[in-house]
Amino acid sequence: MRRKDVLDLDDFTADELREVLETTAAMKEVLARPIRRVPPLRGKTIVNCFYEASTRTRVSFELAAKNLSADVVNITASGSSVEKGETLVDTTRTLQALGADMVIMRHGASGAPYLVARELEASVINAGDGWHAHPTQALLDLFTVQSRLGSIEGRRVAIIGDILHSRVARSATWGFTTLGAQVVLCAPPTLLPIGFADAVNTGLRAKGIVTACPVTVTHDVDEALRDADVVMALRVQRERMDSGLLPSLREYSREWGITRERIAKARFGALVMHPGPMNEGVEISPEVAYGPQSVIEAQVTNGVAVRMAVMYLLAGGRAGPAV
Amino acid sequence: MSNPNNAIRLAGAHGRFLGSLVIRGGRVIDPAQGIDAITDIAIRDGFVEAVGVGADAPPGAQVIDARGLIVTPGFVDLHTHLREPGFEYRETIATGTAAAAAGGFTTVCAMPNTEPAIDTTAVVDFIHDTARRQGSVRVYVIGAITRGRKGKALADLVELANAGVVAYSDDGDCVTDSALMRNALAYSRTTGRPVVQHAEDRALTTGAQMHEGSVSARLGLPGWPRAAEEVIVARDCELAALTGAHLHVAHVSSAGTLDFIRRARSRGVHVTAEVTPHHLTLTDALVGGHWWSATASLPAYDTRTKVNPPLRETPDSLAMAAGLRDGVIDCIATDHAPHGITDKHCEYQAAASGISNLETALGSVLAVVHAGGLTLVEAIAALTIRPARVFGLAAGSLLPGMAGDVTILDPDREWCVDPAQFRSKGRNTPLAGHLLRGQVIQTIVGGEVICDRSA
Ligand SMILES: [Zn+2]
Numbered sequence A: 001m002r003r004k005d006v007l008d009l010d011d012f013t014a015d016e017l018r019e020v021l022e023t024t025a026a027m028k029e030v031l032a033r034p035i036r037r038v039p040p041l042r043g044k045t046i047v048n049c050f051y052e053a054s055t056r057t058r059v060s061f062e063l064a065a066k067n068l069s070a071d072v073v074n075i076t077a078s079g080s081s082v083e084k085g086e087t088l089v090d091t092t093r094t095l096q097a098l099g100a101d102m103v104i105m106r107h108g109a110s111g112a113p114y115l116v117a118r119e120l121e122a123s124v125i126n127a128g129d130g131w132h133a134h135p136t137q138a139l140l141d142l143f144t145v146q147s148r149l150g151s152i153e154g155r156r157v158a159i160i161g162d163i164l165h166s167r168v169a170r171s172a173t174w175g176f177t178t179l180g181a182q183v184v185l186c187a188p189p190t191l192l193p194i195g196f197a198d199a200v201n202t203g204l205r206a207k208g209i210v211t212a213c214p215v216t217v218t219h220d221v222d223e224a225l226r227d228a229d230v231v232m233a234l235r236v237q238r239e240r241m242d243s244g245l246l247p248s249l250r251e252y253s254r255e256w257g258i259t260r261e262r263i264a265k266a267r268f269g270a271l272v273m274h275p276g277p278m279n280e281g282v283e284i285s286p287e288v289a290y291g292p293q294s295v296i297e298a299q300v301t302n303g304v305a306v307r308m309a310v311m312y313l314l315a316g317g318r319a320g321p322a323v
Numbered sequence B: 001m002s003n004p005n006n007a008i009r010l011a012g013a014h015g016r017f018l019g020s021l022v023i024r025g026g027r028v029i030d031p032a033q034g035i036d037a038i039t040d041i042a043i044r045d046g047f048v049e050a051v052g053v054g055a056d057a058p059p060g061a062q063v064i065d066a067r068g069l070i071v072t073p074g075f076v077d078l079h080t081h082l083r084e085p086g087f088e089y090r091e092t093i094a095t096g097t098a099a100a101a102a103g104g105f106t107t108v109c110a111m112p113n114t115e116p117a118i119d120t121t122a123v124v125d126f127i128h129d130t131a132r133r134q135g136s137v138r139v140y141v142i143g144a145i146t147r148g149r150k151g152k153a154l155a156d157l158v159e160l161a162n163a164g165v166v167a168y169s170d171d172g173d174c175v176t177d178s179a180l181m182r183n184a185l186a187y188s189r190t191t192g193r194p195v196v197q198h199a200e201d202r203a204l205t206t207g208a209q210m211h212e213g214s215v216s217a218r219l220g221l222p223g224w225p226r227a228a229e230e231v232i233v234a235r236d237c238e239l240a241a242l243t244g245a246h247l248h249v250a251h252v253s254s255a256g257t258l259d260f261i262r263r264a265r266s267r268g269v270h271v272t273a274e275v276t277p278h279h280l281t282l283t284d285a286l287v288g289g290h291w292w293s294a295t296a297s298l299p300a301y302d303t304r305t306k307v308n309p310p311l312r313e314t315p316d317s318l319a320m321a322a323g324l325r326d327g328v329i330d331c332i333a334t335d336h337a338p339h340g341i342t343d344k345h346c347e348y349q350a351a352a353s354g355i356s357n358l359e360t361a362l363g364s365v366l367a368v369v370h371a372g373g374l375t376l377v378e379a380i381a382a383l384t385i386r387p388a389r390v391f392g393l394a395a396g397s398l399l400p401g402m403a404g405d406v407t408i409l410d411p412d413r414e415w416c417v418d419p420a421q422f423r424s425k426g427r428n429t430p431l432a433g434h435l436l437r438g439q440v441i442q443t444i445v446g447g448e449v450i451c452d453r454s455a
Helices: A014-032 A055-067 A088-098 A112-119 A135-149 A167-178 A196-206 A221-225 A249-256 A296-314 B093-102 B121-134 B157-163 B178-188 B214-219 B226-243 B255-266 B277-281 B314-326 B361-370 B376-383 B385-391
Strands: A045-050 A071-076 A102-107 A123-129 A156-160 A182-186 A215-218 A230-233 A271-273 B021-030 B035-044 B047-051 B062-065 B070-073 B075-080 B105-110 B138-143 B167-169 B195-197 B247-249 B271-275 B406-416 B435-445 B448-452
Touching: A014 A055, A014 A135, A014 A167, A014 A296, A045 A055, A045 A088, A055 A071, A055 A102, A055 A123, A055 A296, A088 A112, A102 A112, A112 A123, A123 A135, A123 A296, A135 A167, A135 A230, A135 A271, A135 A296, A156 A167, A156 A221, A167 A182, A167 A196, A182 A196, A182 A221, A196 A215, A196 B214, A271 A296, B021 B376, B021 B406, B070 B075, B070 B376, B075 B093, B075 B361, B075 B385, B093 B105, B093 B121, B093 B435, B093 B448, B105 B406, B105 B435, B121 B138, B121 B157, B138 B157, B157 B178, B178 B195, B178 B226, B195 B226, B226 B247, B226 B255, B255 B271, B255 B314, B271 B314, B271 B385, B277 B314, B277 B361, B314 B376, B361 B376, B361 B406, B361 B435, B376 B385
Parallel strands: A045 A071, A045 A102, A102 A123, A156 A182, A156 A230, A182 A215, A230 A271, B021 B062, B021 B070, B075 B105, B105 B138, B138 B167, B167 B195, B195 B247, B247 B271
Antiparallel strands: B021 B035, B035 B047, B070 B406, B406 B435, B435 B448
């Protein structure tokens, strides 16, 4: 993979995505060994720079880095210079001076990792920025689907929930469509970003990807589920009611929640995914979340392998079982 | 109380520029007089004495050879943020007017979002005094509509007019309270000064960072919909109709806004409007960066693209040029908004809005001319007599007796925008590194050359 940073999947080619997925499979083999630690990042310093609390993602990156024998430093928003009003630019200068080799960044402002990546010689991996992107989450979703269904091309992926505020939905849409799947985005009109489908469809054409209608949008959950091979539910937060975007969680759950009756409208054996954390009984019912079609737990497990693959490739490693 | 009739034409703010010179052989374009001819201009003791072939040089006066160049009235900017008092790290009256001179502007109107806001005679006097002592060009002052620009209670509008303000604005903020806006418009009739609205329904732009559209959707940045501008302009047009006052719409950005202005005009409502060079020439694709737009020279999320109202889409920018051509938009105004490095060197969402515009305005406007969107004469009119008429300033024309303010330009000279060379303290421009075609060669205020690139 010839790039300095992984900031989103919008600029990934299909070949690059396949390279990550292949390498992830190799990393899964490493994780199945009795001793999980392999040496490729020995002597490298990886800084986990989290401006937003997210134990799950931070721990996943930390485990991935340690499995590759890197030294890991954690900077979190609370109790550090970040909280004392040090600016992102100041922090970037510090990271540069300390000689970090790779920076994993989570930030509440869309685009913040782009600012850091521009100023830093080290590689930057976006671990989630605002509403914008969460590329490693999307990569683990791709890997999970590929390993369960055998292929991604030609599949139909329904993403249902708060698309407007979701970096997961944005990156997943780029990832699935770049590999030739169709994505249907479904939400109440107040939670759909105007123009996003156009943006992706235009962007895919610019990349030379010519799937018919790669991204479509609907407010009708039954339509979204029809013939879906993958159903991804997104978290809906209580604040959306306070800001007037939703009348109530009860109404949301009744109209858009993924229940057993609804999932029956998808293709037989369709996979159920959720990036977590879940609001059980709101966007997804417990019997679906923990039912036979759910791959939610596998998503978490695959997260470590995907992040190992991304770090390994960014550090100059090559695809395949070379580890 | 001042009389609206004699308030319409104000004298120049200064008696400092009293030079004499002759400009020979240039193509003089003065839309106010319908002149477009190769001819000469004589300026004596600060004022235009004659325009015509062989116009006489006062004895000993400097002679400027303008052959091959275009000679126009000095440009007039109705919308300039000079930042002083209060934000001198961004700009001062001295640096802002030097930037104006470098960009061919000989008259600027200072916006009142300073600290303190321009809502008392004392602040108006301070700006007039400082401009007289340190300014390179003529400075008029725009007073606040509301006390402290807080949008709660009217400022002393008559007192401000008596101190010399040429218009009222809370620019940077919108007067959102409909009753207060009605009252401001109604009360402004006592002085005849226009009320300049920054049209933005804040309830629709909470957290907004850029134009709401496919680029904002992709970048995950909260969007600023066109409707937030349109609903305020629609409302204000009705309030101007109700009160009979003069409404001036600042920095129009949305094509739809023009329909509301056009409709109000056709009913005889006194509404005028301005457009910025960036809304004429740039679009939101620039925020998405190289990958997004083959023509973008900036990376994604570059804060130099952040401006309020935001850069919109191609149909909007084309509508702005069409609006200037058909007169729905009266003039070009820069909305020159200089910022310090730290205001922009941060996350997009934390960055200040605004573009340092005075020194690139002509190049941007001429890009529209070169692309066939405006004629050269229309562009010059939109920078000179048309803005002067909106605020009733005695400027923007080379009629004998007018101030000897002249801009000499080469519409074809190419130059690369290097913000490090700006006279403005604000280096914040998305045009950094861009090649512009068209440059100011000399700027003359009251017969004195204050900017000279002729060497
Ligand atoms: Zn404004």
